[in-house]
Amino acid sequence: MRNILLITLLLVGVTVSCNKEKNPGNSGEITLTSELYGTGPYYAMGYNFALGKMVKTLDKPGPDITLLANSTNNQNYINAYLSTDNLNNSFSLTASFDNLSEAENFFNTYAEVIDSSGYEGIAANIQPYQIWTYRSSDTKYVKMLIKSVKKEIRDDFPYAETTLRFVYQPDGSRTFPRPVE
Numbered sequence: 001m002r003n004i005l006l007i008t009l010l011l012v013g014v015t016v017s018c019n020k021e022k023n024p025g026n027s028g029e030i031t032l033t034s035e036l037y038g039t040g041p042y043y044a045m046g047y048n049f050a051l052g053k054m055v056k057t058l059d060k061p062g063p064d065i066t067l068l069a070n071s072t073n074n075q076n077y078i079n080a081y082l083s084t085d086n087l088n089n090s091f092s093l094t095a096s097f098d099n100l101s102e103a104e105n106f107f108n109t110y111a112e113v114i115d116s117s118g119y120e121g122i123a124a125n126i127q128p129y130q131i132w133t134y135r136s137s138d139t140k141y142v143k144m145l146i147k148s149v150k151k152e153i154r155d156d157f158p159y160a161e162t163t164l165r166f167v168y169q170p171d172g173s174r175t176f177p178r179p180v181e
Helices: 002-024 100-109
Strands: 027-033 045-047 053-056 066-071 078-083 091-096 130-135 143-154 157-169
Touching: 045 066, 045 100, 053 091, 078 100, 078 143, 078 157, 100 130
Parallel strands: none
Antiparallel strands: 027 157, 045 053, 066 078, 066 157, 091 130, 130 143, 143 157
């Protein structure tokens, strides 16, 4: 009887562990870069919200968002922007603040998607303390707080890096789940 109880507890533990892998967290903090990898075909790393992890742009399914960088011809100005390959207008600048404290306060209280219009194909010229709303091709929503943006020239090419917090709404409703602190 004792062995049966022990085996049952082990099986329950394995089942719970497997379920955690299949149901990634719906909130977190990630860092994206515009770095390219490989020797051809080249690829970048991006984030897939449904999978809850970084994936290559060559993967199927690929990332929901990637970070790209470009510059003027004389490289005096570098633009960092978020992109998606879903062929939809998916990004909306929801709010912009002067400091992290104000941005976090808004982000934490931003409970429902404010507007369904005004989406664009890219999140152009991202800056620290912006709040963006992302809408996937299957109408799932993500709120993102841009915490930092780094832009520079590396090996004669524009490079960007951003750290952002996000909350993903996997059921397609406009109401965001409360983030896990």
